[in-house]
Amino acid sequence: MARDPVCGEEVFTNKYKLNYAGKEYVFCSPLCMAEFKKSPERYTKK
Numbered sequence: 001m002a003r004d005p006v007c008g009e010e011v012f013t014n015k016y017k018l019n020y021a022g023k024e025y026v027f028c029s030p031l032c033m034a035e036f037k038k039s040p041e042r043y044t045k046k
Helices: 030-038 040-044
Strands: 016-020 023-027
Touching (some): 016 030, 023 030, 030 040
Antiparallel strands (some): 016 023
């Protein structure tokens, strides 16, 4: 099970996905994916 890096929801489909820095991310909605695209480093820093 994957988690949306923006909102933290569990994602049951890979309908909304993109690759960033060699890693694939999945999103629960196009809104979360758009938010991630604005500032991916905000959601990928550990």
